[in-house]
Amino acid sequence: MSVIIIGEADGSAIKPASQQAAALAAQLGDSVGLVFGSNGAASQLAAPRVVSASALKSYDALQFAAVAAQVAREAGATAVIMAATAMGKDLGPRLVAELGWGYIADALEYYDGAWIRPNYAGKVLARLEPDGPFVATLRPNAFPAGDGAAGAVEEFGGEVPDSPAMTVGMESAGSGVVELTEAAIVVSGGRGLEEAENYDKLIRPLGAALGAACGASRAIVDAGWVPHSHQVGQTGKTVTPELYMAVGISGAIQHLGGMSGSKCIVAINKDAEAPIFKVADYGIVHDLFEIVPALMAALDD
Amino acid sequence: MNIAVLVKMVPDTESRLEVRDGVLEESGFKYMINPYDEFAVEQAVQFREAGGGKVTLVALFSEATSIDTDLRKMLAIGCDEVLVLRQPGYRGDRPAANAAALAEALEALAPDIVLCGVQGIDYYQSATGPMVAHKLGMPHIASVTKLELVDGKLKAWRQVEGGLQVVETPLPALVTCQKDLTKVRFPALKDIMFSKRKPFENRPVPAAAGPDLPCTAASLPPARGGGEIIDGETPAAKVATLLGKLRTEAKVL
Numbered sequence: 001m002s003v004i005i006i007g008e009a010d011g012s013a014i015k016p017a018s019q020q021a022a023a024l025a026a027q028l029g030d031s032v033g034l035v036f037g038s039n040g041a042a043s044q045l046a047a048p049r050v051v052s053a054s055a056l057k058s059y060d061a062l063q064f065a066a067v068a069a070q071v072a073r074e075a076g077a078t079a080v081i082m083a084a085t086a087m088g089k090d091l092g093p094r095l096v097a098e099l100g101w102g103y104i105a106d107a108l109e110y111y112d113g114a115w116i117r118p119n120y121a122g123k124v125l126a127r128l129e130p131d132g133p134f135v136a137t138l139r140p141n142a143f144p145a146g147d148g149a150a151g152a153v154e155e156f157g158g159e160v161p162d163s164p165a166m167t168v169g170m171e172s173a174g175s176g177v178v179e180l181t182e183a184a185i186v187v188s189g190g191r192g193l194e195e196a197e198n199y200d201k202l203i204r205p206l207g208a209a210l211g212a213a214c215g216a217s218r219a220i221v222d223a224g225w226v227p228h229s230h231q232v233g234q235t236g237k238t239v240t241p242e243l244y245m246a247v248g249i250s251g252a253i254q255h256l257g258g259m260s261g262s263k264c265i266v267a268i269n270k271d272a273e274a275p276i277f278k279v280a281d282y283g284i285v286h287d288l289f290e291i292v293p294a295l296m297a298a299l300d301d
Numbered sequence: 302m303n304i305a306v307l308v309k310m311v312p313d314t315e316s317r318l319e320v321r322d323g324v325l326e327e328s329g330f331k332y333m334i335n336p337y338d339e340f341a342v343e344q345a346v347q348f349r350e351a352g353g354g355k356v357t358l359v360a361l362f363s364e365a366t367s368i369d370t371d372l373r374k375m376l377a378i379g380c381d382e383v384l385v386l387r388q389p390g391y392r393g394d395r396p397a398a399n400a401a402a403l404a405e406a407l408e409a410l411a412p413d414i415v416l417c418g419v420q421g422i423d424y425y426q427s428a429t430g431p432m433v434a435h436k437l438g439m440p441h442i443a444s445v446t447k448l449e450l451v452d453g454k455l456k457a458w459r460q461v462e463g464g465l466q467v468v469e470t471p472l473p474a475l476v477t478c479q480k481d482l483t484k485v486r487f488p489a490l491k492d493i494m495f496s497k498r499k500p501f502e503n504r505p506v507p508a509a510a511g512p513d514l515p516c517t518a519a520s521l522p523p524a525r526g527g528g529e530i531i532d533g534e535t536p537a538a539k540v541a542t543l544l545g546k547l548r549t550e551a552k553v554l
Contacts, residue, residue: 010462059466061431062440086461090443093396093428097435102514103396105426119394119424119519123318124325126394126516134514165440165470168456172464179462185553210554221480228446228480229460234314234422235336235480243553254314260525264551266543272530281528282546284539294536298544 001029002075005047006068006082006091012040016145017083017182021138022046023146024110025081032075034068039153046148053156058167059087063160065094070158072099077133084137085182092137104128104136106238108261110143121234121257140182141240173229178213180230185243186262188215188232190255192248192269192288196225202292203247209299215239215259217249233258248288251276268292302354302450304345305410307403307417307433308338308375309393310360310368314422323518332362334371336480337418343483345416346379348450357410358383361402361506363391369501376496377488383499386506394424397511400432406506407437414455415475419444427477434475442468446481 003025007018014035022045025031033047036059042052053067068091072080080095082088084106096103108125109116115128115136180186187210189203199220207214215237216230232239234254244262249255251267251274259265260279267280270287277283284291312330319326345356358380362368364387372383386406393399407415415434420427427443434441446465447458453472458465460479488496531546533539547554 059461061434061443065435086444086459089427090431093426093431094435094441096397096428096512097400097432100397100512102512103426103428104514105424105428114517119325119516120312120318121422121425122522124320125520125522127518127520128514129517130514132512163440165442165468165474167466168469169467170464171458171467182462231480238425243547243551261522264547264553265525265528266547277530278527279525281525281551282543283528283530284543285530286536286539290536291540294540295544298537298540 001079002077003029003031004068004072004075004077004080005031005033005045006080007033007035007041007045008083008085008087009035009038009041012038014041014044015083015085017085017138017140019046019145020140020143021081021083022148024138024143026146026148028079032071032077034071036064042153044150046146046150048151050151050153051156052153056160059090060163060165060167061090061094062163062165064091065098066161067156067158068095069098071156079133080135082137084139088137092135096135099133099135102130102132102134104130104134107136107138108142118238121238122261123257139240141184178211180213180215180232180237180239183213183239183241185210185212186215186232186239186241187212187245187247188217188249189220189247190217190249191219193220196223199225202288206292206296209296217255218252246276246280247292249276250274251279302348302352302414303410303412304348304354304356304414304416305407305412306338306341306345306356306358306380307415307430308342308358308360308372309335309418309421310362310371311335311393311421311423318521320519320521323520325519332368334375335418335421337420337422337478339485340478340480340482341416341418342375342378342380343485344448344478347483348414349379352450356380359386359403359406361386361388361391361399363387364389373496373501374488376499376501377493378486381499383501385503387503388506388508390508393421394516395511395513396426396428396432397513398509400429400436401511402506402509403429404433404436407433413472415473417475417477419477419479430475430477437473437475439473439475440470441475441477442470443477444479445476446479448476448482
C-alpha cells in the first residue's frame with residue numbers, strides 16, 4: 001500500500017512531528033512525502049520520495065487539500081498521514097471531505113491495523129480499525145521518530161486552484177515561545193499563583209529555564225491573566241509532554257483531561273488534598289512561592 | 302446578512318464515563334451546548350446587531366427533546382430562529398455524515414456566513430465545520446480568535462503554532478470559533494421572555510451514512526496511581542530531591 005506523508009515546514013526545517021509521521025508511514029507501506037512551502041524542509045523529510053509544493057508558502061485549506069488529493073490519487077495511495085498540528089487538524093477534515101475517506105483525528109497509538117484516538121479529552125480511548133482508505137493525524141510526540149533517510153525531491157507539477165481566502169499577515173507570539181502542544185516540557189500555573197503578575201514572575205521564567213512551554217488552568221484564563229492559547233484542559237489544549245509541571249493547580253477533572261497523558265507529572269501545591277496529587281508521579285506539598293524560586297536557583301547551578 | 306450558526310449538543314463535562322464490554326455507557330448522559338459553539342452564537346449576534354440581517358441556529362441531534370431549553374437560551378442571547386434536525390440514530394462522532402445533513406439544511410438557508418465552534422468537547426475532531434464548508438463549496442477559516450466583518454469581507458485571526466495567521470475572505474465563508482473570540486452575554490429577563498415567541502422548528506431528517514470510521518472498542522486510559530510525595534527539611538532540599546528523581550528515575554530532564 002502507498003502512503004502519503006504530509007510534512008510541515010518550520011522555516012526551512014521539517015517539524016519533528018512530521019518526522020514522527022514519516023516513521024509511522026514507513027511501517028504502513030511505500031511512503032511518498034508532500035511538503036508545502038520549503039524545498040529545504042522537503043529535502044529533510046524521511047521518505048524515499050518527496051513532492052515539494054514550495055510555491056505554497058501560506059497555509060490555505062482549499063489549495064493544500066486540492067494538492068494533497070492530487071498527490072494521493074497519482075500515487076494510488078490508500079492512506080494519508082500527518083501531524084495533528086494547527087495545520088493538520090485543519091487540513092485533515094478538508095482532505096477527508098475531498099477524498100471521501102475515513103478520518104482518524106489526533107491518533108495516540110497504532111498497532112496491527114488498529115488506531116487509538118482520544119474522546120472526551122482523553123478520558124475515553126476509542127479504537128478505530130479502518131478497512132478502507134483513510135486520513136490520520138498523529139498527536140505530536142505520541143509516536144517516535146525513525147532513522148529513515150531523506151529521499152529525492154521533485155517539484156509539484158499539478159494544478160493549484162485559486163482560493164478566495166488570502167493570508168494577509170502573521171502575528172508572532174514572540175520569539176523563543178515554545179508551542180504548548182509540541183513541547184517536551186510544559187510548566188503550567190493556576191489559581192495558586194494568587195495574582196496575574198506572578199505568572200510572569202514565576203511561571204514564564206521557570207518555563208524559560210527548562211526550555212518549556214507555559215500552560216495555564218482554566219481559572220486563570222477565565223480571570224484574564226493569560227490568553228486562552230495557554231489553556232490546558234477540556235476546553236483548551238490537550239498536551240502529552242515528557243514532563244508536565246503543575247504549579248498551584250488544584251486539578252479539576254477538566255484540567256486532568258488535558259494533561260493526564262503526559263509521561264511524567266509533577267505537582268506543586270500547598271494543599272495536600274488537591275486532586276492533582278492523585279495523578280502526579282512526584283508531588284511537593286509546599287508553598288509554591290518558596291518552591292519555584294528554589295527550583296530556579298537549583299536549575300541555575 | 303444571513304448568518305447560520307451550527308450548534309452541537311455534547312455530554313455535560315461532569316458526565317460519568319463508564320465502559321462496559323468495550324462500549325461507553327451513554328444512556329445517562331445529560332447534554333449541554335458545546336461551549337465553543339456559544340462563542341459562535343455570540344459573534345453571530347454581534348454581527349447582526351452591527352449590520353442587520355438574521356441569525357439562524359442549526360443543530361443536529363437525536364429525536365430526544367430534552368435539549369430544547371438549552372437551545373431556547375440561544376434565542377434569548379439574540380438568535381432569531383432555531384432549526385433542530387432530528388435524526389434517528391444520530392451520533393456525535395460521525396463528522397462526515399453529520400456535515401452532509403447540516404449542509405443540506407444550510408443550502409436552503411443560503412447563508413452569507415456560517416459560524417460554529419472549533420471543535421466539540423466530546424470527540425475533538427475539529428472536522429464538521431471544514432466538512433460543511435467543503436459540501437457548500439465555500440472557504441473556511443478554522444480556530445479563529447478574532448473576527449471582523451468589513452465591506453462584505455471577513456478578516457480572521459486564527460491560532461497557529463507561535464502566533465496568529467491573519468486571513469481575509471469574501472463571503473460566503475465558514476469560520477470555526479476559538480475561545481478568545483467573544484465573551485458570551487447573559488440574556489436580560491425581557492430577552493428571555495421575548496425569546497419564547499421566536500420560531501423554533503424541529504424537523505425530522507433521515508439517517509445519514511458517510512465514510513466515518515466507527516469506534517470498534519472503547520476503553521478507559523490506564524488509571525494513574527498517586528505518586529510519591531517528596532519530603533525534605535527545606536524547599537531547597539525538596540527541590541534537589543525532585544530534580545534528582547526527574548533526571549535519574551523518570552529520565553525526563
